[in-house]
Amino acid sequence: MAASVIERFRELVVDESDPFYFDHPLDHVPGMLLFSGMLDLAVRADAARSRGRRAGRVVAGLDFTRFCELDRGTTLSCRPVPGRNRAWTVTARQGVREVCAGSIAFAEGAGVADGAAPANGESRTGAPPGAARRPAAIPPSRHAPAPLVHRHRPENILVGEPVRHGRGTVEAAVLRRPGEEPDDWRPVRIVEAGRQFATMLEHSHHGRPMDARLLWVSLRMDVPFRLDRSVPLMLRWPVARVAGPRSRCAVTLADASTGAGLGTLTYEAYAVDPERYERTRSS
Known part of the structure; x- marks a missing residue:
């Protein structure tokens, strides 16, 4: 070699x-x-x-x-x-x-549904092992509010507004950038969409202040390397309480038209206020 x-x-x-x-x-x-x-x-x-x-x-x-x-x-x-x-x-x-x-x-x-089962014990559909796969309603395509995903440019917002299904799950569509040429889904786009989804959940479901800084500390992922652009994607999060400054968000990447799980993404981050962030940066 x-x-x-x-x-x-x-x-x-x-x-x-x-x-x-x-x-x-x-x-x-x-x-x-x-x-x-x-x-x-x-x-x-x-x-x-x-x-x-x-x-x-x-x-x-x-x-x-x-x-x-x-x-x-x-x-x-x-x-x-x-x-x-x-x-x-x-x-x-x-x-x-x-x-x-x-x-x-x-x-x-195959890049659509093959691969290892998620490490958290779920099936590839995001449901408990043996549970029937339910069809998914495609979430609204209107993009999430920019402050919730820590983006400034509207074209860089890659997730839709979140939809909560009872007490069980929160879902959001993975969006394409306005005006971009159609292309296959790639890992960088999927990972950034998942990061925005996890960031949004910190504010909308965990009560983090809007001025909190999220310091990314780890990423775990198992996703298709390349997906046909015709597959509509969404992210699914089983509602779970997060305590303390360190957060962990494990989400399922799914086909929005069928509900079939395609992969998993897990993010860990520290949430700090502006004062602590400045102290961290100056130390």
């Missing part, structure tokens, strides 16, 4: 004029940009290692260990996990300091 396949490095490109990753002024590199860069590096390395076999799913676990600063370079690295697999260890460093690390793995097979 060539050395370039054994281990790969890349400098993360940080363009503060990018309207998607820098939707509004930030004092750090956003976690979504780190995820996007590491995923792209792993995809390119895997293409060489797997000899072009198409990935059906992507499974990842990432921990964001410290702020990624804007005033210094960020090096991404990707190394294969030993064995007969398509798994990669990924890291983002600024100098000797690690800012994000984890793993990204690819699996073959």
Whole structure:
């Protein structure tokens, strides 16, 4: 195996004029940009290692260990996990300091409903094992309020207004950006939609103040690597109480027309007030 396949490095490109990753002024590199860069590096390395076999799913676990600063370079690295697999260890460093690390793995097979069952014991439909799959009503397509998802540009809001079904679940549509060319659903778009959904729930269902800052600390995901653009998507969250400053939001990615579960996304974050955030940044 060539050395370039054994281990790969890349400098993360940080363009503060990018309207998607820098939707509004930030004092750090956003976690979504780190995820996007590491995923792209792993995809390119895997293409060489797997000899072009198409990935059906992507499974990842990432921990964001410290702020990624804007005033210094960020090096991404990707190394294969030993064995007969398509798994990669990924890291983002600024100098000797690690800012994000984890793993990204690819699996073959159909990209719509194949893959491992969710780790929380649910079936792929988001229901308890053995429960009948219920058809889903497609949630309203009107986008969620910008303050609830911490976005400024309307075109960057990727989730619809939430719909609660009794005491059981909250659902929201995954939206496309207005005027964008039709394209297959990709992991970065799905992960950002899930992040916005989790952020919205912090305010609308957990009572976090609107000025609270959510510091992303981990991402766990098992989603299709690529989905046909004709599949309408929604996110489903089983209502659960969150106590304390650290939140955990586990959601199911589903086909909005059938209710069939397609994957899972889990986010963990700390909610801090503006004063604590400033103390954290100045320490």
